Amino acid sequence: xxxxxxxxxxxxxxxxxxxxxxxxYVYLGGYVMPMLYVLFILMLPTGMKRIPLLLIAxxxxxxxxxxxxxxxxxxxxxxxxxxxxxxxxxxILTRNEPVTINTPSVFSVTPQYxxxxxxxxxxxxxxxxxxxxxxxxxxxxxxxxxTICSTLVTTLLVVLYQLVFLKKKEES
Amino acid sequence: xxxxxQILKRYDYVVTxxxxxxxxxxxxxxxxxxxxxxxxxxxxSIAGNWYRGVNNIGSYFxxxxxxxxxxxxxxxxxxxxxxxxxxxxxxxxxxxxxxxKQRYTYTExxxxxxxxxxxxxxIMINKGSDHGVxxxxxxxxxxxxxxxxxxxxxxxxxxxxxxxxVSRNSVKVRRTxxxxxxxxxxxxxxxxxxxxxxxxxxxxxGDTIVTSGQANDFPEGIPVGYVxxxxxxxxxxxxKVRLRLATDFNKLDHVYIIDNRFREEQQKLMKGLESL
Numbered sequence: 001x002x003x004x005x006x007x008x009x010x011x012x013x014x015x016x017x018x019x020x021x022x023x024x025y026v027y028l029g030g031y032v033m034p035m036l037y038v039l040f041i042l043m044l045p046t047g048m049k050r051i052p053l054l055l056i057a058x059x060x061x062x063x064x065x066x067x068x069x070x071x072x073x074x075x076x077x078x079x080x081x082x083x084x085x086x087x088x089x090x091x092i093l094t095r096n097e098p099v100t101i102n103t104p105s106v107f108s109v110t111p112q113y114x115x116x117x118x119x120x121x122x123x124x125x126x127x128x129x130x131x132x133x134x135x136x137x138x139x140x141x142x143x144x145x146x147t148i149c150s151t152l153v154t155t156l157l158v159v160l161y162q163l164v165f166l167k168k169k170e171e172s
Numbered sequence: 173x174x175x176x177x178q179i180l181k182r183y184d185y186v187v188t189x190x191x192x193x194x195x196x197x198x199x200x201x202x203x204x205x206x207x208x209x210x211x212x213x214x215x216x217s218i219a220g221n222w223y224r225g226v227n228n229i230g231s232y233f234x235x236x237x238x239x240x241x242x243x244x245x246x247x248x249x250x251x252x253x254x255x256x257x258x259x260x261x262x263x264x265x266x267x268x269x270x271x272x273k274q275r276y277t278y279t280e281x282x283x284x285x286x287x288x289x290x291x292x293x294x295i296m297i298n299k300g301s302d303h304g305v306x307x308x309x310x311x312x313x314x315x316x317x318x319x320x321x322x323x324x325x326x327x328x329x330x331x332x333x334x335x336x337x338v339s340r341n342s343v344k345v346r347r348t349x350x351x352x353x354x355x356x357x358x359x360x361x362x363x364x365x366x367x368x369x370x371x372x373x374x375x376x377x378g379d380t381i382v383t384s385g386q387a388n389d390f391p392e393g394i395p396v397g398y399v400x401x402x403x404x405x406x407x408x409x410x411x412k413v414r415l416r417l418a419t420d421f422n423k424l425d426h427v428y429i430i431d432n433r434f435r436e437e438q439q440k441l442m443k444g445l446e447s448l
Contacts, residue, residue: 021226027289027422030359050185058192065199067219068287069294069330072200079192086185132200133291134358 004102008044012060014165015040020067023157031149037064038125039158041081042118046093047100050086057082070133077129084124092117105162118158122151216296220328223285223296231282231425238425245314276391279303279429281311284328288335288361288421295319295331297427305329309389310430316395316418317341317354317383318427329429334396335361335421343396344384348373351384352413354396361421364397366413375402381415389432 019037026034041057061078065071093101093109106114126147134143180187231238285296299305301324311318311331319333332339335356343366344351352369366381379399385392397415404411432438 020222024287024289027361030291030357033289051188054185054188054192058196061196062199067222068290069216069219069285069296070292072196072198075199076193076196079189079196083189 004045007103011043012040015161016063018161019064024068028153029149031146032153033146033150034154034157035122035125035129035150036154036157036161038078038081038122038154039161041078041085042121042158043104045100045102046089046104053086054079054082073129073132076132077125080128081121081125084121088120089117092120103166105166106159107162107166115155115159119151119155122154122158123147126150126154216323216325216328216330220284220296220298220325224298227282227284234423234425237423241314242426275433277431277433279305279431281305281329281427281429283424283427286421286424288333291358292337293333293335293361293421294322295333295424295427297329297331297429298327299429300324300327300329302326304431305429306431308435310391310432311427312390312394312430313419313424313427315420316397317390318419318421318424320389321429331427333421334364334417334419341390341396342384342387343381345369345373345375345399346380346382346393348375350375351386352411354381362416363400363414364417366415367410369411369413371404371406371409371411375399375411375413377401381413389430389435391430391432 015037019035023034023036028034037060040060041053044053044056057078058075061075062071064074064078068074089104090096092113093104095113101108104114104117108114109117127143130143130146130150134146279299281297281299283295284298285294287293287295295311295318297305297311305321305324307321307323309321311321317334319331319336319339321329322332323330334341334354335358337356337358339354339356341354342351343354350370350373352366354364354366356364369375377399381396381399383390383392383394383396395418397417400414400416402411402413
């Protein structure tokens with residue numbers, strides 16, 4: 001149990017470092033902003049208590065907000081993702097079976113299911129994030145296009161991340 | 173009553189969710205008022221200390237290029253020194269010190285954190301209220317315009333660059349003097365747009381755009397960019413100009429904060445005008 005908490009803390013630090021030291025400086029055209037750090041929320045164990053999950057997601061988002069100097073945007077999007085996770089993660093990841101997956105990833109869950117879950121959550125994240133940030137000056141079309149592009153790129157990054165940093169034995 | 177409590181308990185996470193969403197929305201609206209928010213000042217110093225650490229490591233890698241840029245600027249400034257000029261006429265020219273009164277002072281600052289990939293970008297610099305930096309001061313780089321100081325903490329300040337959705341700056345075409353408003357469409361950090369510029373005077377590709385000196389405390393004539401394309405809209409009588417920015421926001425390192433010594437006086441005058 002303790003071991004698991006340390007592993008989660010380690011993952012948080014690693015994802016934040018990648019996000020703040022590398023990805024925030026990558027320019028991929030005006031429509032793509034890779035947000036790998038969201039993966040932290042998506043990789044928390046299934047069956048986690050709901051309120052702590054929401055609070056952790058909000059806190060993670062707020063930290064990103066402080067680092068990017070515009071309060072509220074990441075916090076809102078992360079909170080929405082956590083809520084959607086509460087509603088949908090179980091049915092997609094565990095197929096409603098009474099098991100707990102400690103580290104949801106392409107290894108511990110059937111890859112198709114994990115990627116479906118991943119893309120749904122990321123799309124929701126970007127839709128909220130871009131609507132809050134972009135709607136005013138690029139309209140709905142712009143928000144939609146940015147959501148699609150960013151979701152695809154971030155999905156790719158997540159899969160790469162998991163292939164590099166996760167070992168196969170880390171299953172449930 | 174009991175039943176109500178039971179329902180509340182069952183859906184306590186929904187209540188938490190709603191509270192957090194409202195909190196985010198409040199934060200979002202607060203940060204648009206920016207200057208006044210104490211939370212922003214606090215976040216400012218947390219992020220500031222973090223980025224100062226990161227920057228200390230990162231700046232070693234860019235030392236050579238940055239030295240070259242500064243050396244080039246030194247050379248340009250040296251060329252403007254009085255010693256670089258020779259007297260061209262025989263007529264007497266007296267320099268009367270009281271003729272000039274210093275209007276702008278410059279403070280050098282280092283960029284700790286810079287973003288250019290978002291739609292609302294911010295820059296954090298290593299000078300704050302302790303160094304006399306105040307909101308609304310103009311910030312330029314050796315190449316040209318950067319932005320406006322929006323918030324300060326004791327040791328740091330955040331700057332809203334041209335690369336921000338609500339950034340507006342008064343600029344003009346250097347050749348003709350026609351002025352317009354500089355905006356950014358959020359797509360590419362190398363290009364910005366000018367709106368509200370009249371078609372009465374022709375704008376050519378390659379024209380230099382400079383600050384007009386009419387607003388926002390930028391001195392007149394700071395380079396903004398070079399016209400890439402100008403489309404005349406016959407219906408509105410305004411050009412839609414796309415320009416390549418003079419400042420390379422991707423490689424920002426040293427900047428200058430400009431203090432307009434007469435700002436208070438100018439503002440007081442404007443206020444008097446508004447109350448008429």
